[in-house]
Amino acid sequence: TTSSGPQDLVVIGGGPGGYAHAIKAAQLGLKVTCVEKRGTLGGTCLNVGCIPSKALLHSSHLYEDARTNFAAHGVVVKDVGIDLPAMMKHKNGAVSGLTKGIEGLFKKNKVTYVKGTGSLVAGGSGEGRQVKVSLVDGGETTIDTKSVTLATGSVPSGLPGLTVDEKKVITSDGGIALSEVPKKMVVIGGGVIGLELGSVWRRLGSQVTVVEYLDRILTGMDSETAAAFHKILKRQKMGFKLSTKVTGADTSGDGVVLTVEPSAGGEAETIEADVVLVATGRRPFTSGLGLEEAGVELDKVGRVVTDEHFRTSAEGVYAIGDIIAGPMLAHKAEDEGLVSAEMIAGGAAAHVDYNCVPSVVYTHPEVASVGKTEEQLVEAGVEFRKGVFPFMANSRARTNDVKGDVASGMVKVLADAKTDQLLGMHIVGPNAGELIAEGVFALEYGASAEDIGRTSHAHPTLSEAVKEASMAAYGKPIHF
Numbered sequence: 001t002t003s004s005g006p007q008d009l010v011v012i013g014g015g016p017g018g019y020a021h022a023i024k025a026a027q028l029g030l031k032v033t034c035v036e037k038r039g040t041l042g043g044t045c046l047n048v049g050c051i052p053s054k055a056l057l058h059s060s061h062l063y064e065d066a067r068t069n070f071a072a073h074g075v076v077v078k079d080v081g082i083d084l085p086a087m088m089k090h091k092n093g094a095v096s097g098l099t100k101g102i103e104g105l106f107k108k109n110k111v112t113y114v115k116g117t118g119s120l121v122a123g124g125s126g127e128g129r130q131v132k133v134s135l136v137d138g139g140e141t142t143i144d145t146k147s148v149t150l151a152t153g154s155v156p157s158g159l160p161g162l163t164v165d166e167k168k169v170i171t172s173d174g175g176i177a178l179s180e181v182p183k184k185m186v187v188i189g190g191g192v193i194g195l196e197l198g199s200v201w202r203r204l205g206s207q208v209t210v211v212e213y214l215d216r217i218l219t220g221m222d223s224e225t226a227a228a229f230h231k232i233l234k235r236q237k238m239g240f241k242l243s244t245k246v247t248g249a250d251t252s253g254d255g256v257v258l259t260v261e262p263s264a265g266g267e268a269e270t271i272e273a274d275v276v277l278v279a280t281g282r283r284p285f286t287s288g289l290g291l292e293e294a295g296v297e298l299d300k301v302g303r304v305v306t307d308e309h310f311r312t313s314a315e316g317v318y319a320i321g322d323i324i325a326g327p328m329l330a331h332k333a334e335d336e337g338l339v340s341a342e343m344i345a346g347g348a349a350a351h352v353d354y355n356c357v358p359s360v361v362y363t364h365p366e367v368a369s370v371g372k373t374e375e376q377l378v379e380a381g382v383e384f385r386k387g388v389f390p391f392m393a394n395s396r397a398r399t400n401d402v403k404g405d406v407a408s409g410m411v412k413v414l415a416d417a418k419t420d421q422l423l424g425m426h427i428v429g430p431n432a433g434e435l436i437a438e439g440v441f442a443l444e445y446g447a448s449a450e451d452i453g454r455t456s457h458a459h460p461t462l463s464e465a466v467k468e469a470s471m472a473a474y475g476k477p478i479h480f
């Protein structure tokens, strides 16, 4: 499809930032075109990120549950095995169903979808921008538009000295599509993506070692929470080499021989692996967009600079999602997409409260966090009270689980010492990613720990642990 006539808004990139932005702008009456080069909508998240990884996390969890947990619940299954092609088929089905669903939403909301690579034509301004599109099917088109939103996302950043072939040395793109379970896998980077995909392959039978430069996993997350999670992962037999840096890789043999040494310097050693997953972060993807010529400024790490209303340094050009500052998360990109669409359409100058953006690690148990960490409060000199409630004392966690994975999980609530206002919530435990929504809501509305503690929570549910941790922050819990 090509756009019909001048547009109010052209969105470059059809990921969770771009597609949600395009739909919202169209709902608000703008004439919108979304340009996407991948051939499918949904961006990193739906095609090679959130969705395929969560499908594999769920499938591999079912396998591990059947193998190690069913018997204790009195469920007898024989010959539990893996059919990796079937697992991948399920994952691919979820991806294609959801990406096609967005095409449907575009039609429903009258967003024009152009398959191609978009770039800014130099020299435009406010009322008269142009976007050039090199079409996937060949040829080129130029679209006139009032505004342009850049939502081109991010790509894996890789590591110097390691050549990614997506077979032996892989990024997350390869990590969601292996055709067999590697015997030994090394994951470089103890962040969310490395720990999630490392968990997938460990559950399916790989011996997984995580090599991390720093002396802890999940940098930036509340450290007590990260430490509790680290303990659980070790009990699940995930190996760790912390304070260790990778200095080279030899891929000439069957597998990969990695050279590592202490981060602070010291004696080098080698680790052998069949597959090495490089999960050292992602970088904003801005190449080929014609930014410099159009006057769009980048910061030192290559992110598009915007003000709090997502305006770039070029008039009429906005940017959202992974290409700008802030956590690289799909819901953050979407939140930015929605408020900036309202703004472009002439509504209120809305903003995103980044303190209220949750982050989740979708392992088992899950880790979820919102607001300030304990370290941040200490550093800022804020007086706070802390309430911790372990899942070990939560009846629903005990009825569901037998492996003890939840036993070291907990809900931690941080509240202002004087006003009792909620400042942060951190959870390691089953369904933490769903439970954190309560903390996000409370934080967004400025609730106190007592507000949560005095709110009725159904029994027996995991959410009672949130209530009791809140009770512990302003007084005492009942069950611990």
Ligand code: FAD
Binding pocket: 012, 013, 014, 015, 016, 017, 018, 035, 036, 037, 038, 042, 043, 044, 045, 046, 048, 049, 050, 051, 053, 116, 117, 118, 119, 151, 152, 153, 154, 172, 193, 285, 288, 289, 320, 321, 322, 323, 328, 329, 330, 331, 332, 333, 362
């Ligand atoms: P993207 O999703 O990267 O989309 C940008 C799109 O722009 C791409 O489709 C690209 O093809 C297109 N594009 C680029 N340049 C051009 C151009 N010139 N012309 C046309 N199109 C172009 N986040 C979560 O919140 N939860 C999770 O569970 C989660 N899991 C993840 C797991 C993995 C393995 C990975 C890699 C990421 C995960 N993320 C997760 C992060 C999430 O995927 C990103 O934060 C999110 O996709 C960013 O959205 P975006 O719209 O900014 O960019």
